[in-house]
Amino acid sequence: MAIVLGHTIHLWNVNPDTFLKNERWVRHELCHVRQYDENGFFSFICKYLYQSIRYGYTNNKFEVEARKAESA
Ligand SMILES: [Zn+2]
Numbered sequence: 072m073a074i075v076l077g078h079t080i081h082l083w084n085v086n087p088d089t090f091l092k093n094e095r096w097v098r099h100e101l102c103h104v105r106q107y108d109e110n111g112f113f114s115f116i117c118k119y120l121y122q123s124i125r126y127g128y129t130n131n132k133f134e135v136e137a138r139k140a141e142s143a
Pocket of ligand 1: 099103133134137
């Protein structure tokens with residue numbers, strides 16, 4: 072799995088090679104990097120958590136946007 076904090080993509084249980092070869096996945100996580108930039112670091116974390124609690128992971132608008140970015 073991958074978690075983005077600011078401009079850093081943290082990977083768990085996956086090596087960077089595998090991650091980087093998966094274009095859709097990279098685009099997904101890069102979209103989150105952009106969301107940090109657009110919202111500001113703490114603001115994005117707050118909004119992301121709010122969206123997750125309110126709408127769930129799948130319907131979180133930031134995840135919806137990141138999934139769209141996968142095939143962009
Ligand atoms: Zn995501």
